[in-house]
Amino acid sequence: MRYLTLIIPVVFCGFAVMDCGFFFRAATTLSCAVILGLISDRTLRPLIWWIIAALIVSSVADWFMAYSSRSRNYFIYGVCLFFVAHLGYILFSLKNGHLNRWLLTALLAVYLCFFFFMLYPGITGAVMFSAVLAYLVVSCISLAAAIGIRLKASTRWGFAFGIFLLVFSDTIIALGGFAGYGGLDYLVLPTYFASQIVITFALINKKNIL
Structure with missing residues (x-):
């Protein structure tokens, strides 16, 4: 039954992808946070708050990205807040495993x-350069840490796939924003919200511990 709760963010995601307003973007992310807060595995509950915090910060970051056309600084603020969100994912991963150094080196x-x-x-300005580079590095660390989680296989790989989808979405944004290739822009929102739903799916297992 607990998996049926994911219908809520999936429905919100559908409206968000159809560009029905920022409300649905925020609702997708925050509904995932609420689900994790209410029905996540009790053995992981103290650490789940890192994920919940990451989702809440991501929702704020997404607001800046959604309205980044208004100001160049909004994009930078969004990147910085998503950086903070990744720290939540990393802390959760490291508390449940270790950093996969070989994968990090390759990434x-x-x-x-x-x-x-x-x-x-395609990057102009030292601030933008620093923000994008720092975010790129923390994204690689986040994925390598997710792969190093020592939890049940379905939880480990589900969580890691969620982080992969997030990194993939950000890669598409970078291609469109700085490399001038926007052919995959239509995948940005679906993969971004899918990452949050998949992460939530992975962490509401009844038994996550090996």
Whole structure:
């Protein structure tokens, strides 16, 4: 029955993807936070608050990104807040496992090349440069930490897939915003909200501990 609660964010996500207003974007994210707060595994409840905090911060960050056309600074604020959200994901992962250093090395090698060869030419200003680079690095750490979680396989891989979808969504944003390739922009919102729903799905298992 607990999985049926995911119908709520899925429905909100459908309206959000159809661009029916920011309310549905926020509702998707915050409904996931509420579900985790109410029915997540009790053994993980103290640490789930890191995820809930990450989701709440993400909702604020998403507001800035949704209205980034109003001001260049809004985009920077959004990136910085999503950086903070990733810290919540990382703390949860490290409290339940370890950092996969081999994967982190591989991710950094790929994404730093991606940054300097594809994104850097389109970035203007030291603040934007620093914000995007820092966010790229924390995203790689977040995914490597998620892979290193020592919980039940379905929880581990579900959570890691959720983080992967988030990183994938951000990669598409970067391609469109700085590399001039917007051919995949239609995937940004579906993968972003799917990441939150998948993470929630992974963490409401009755038994997450090995």
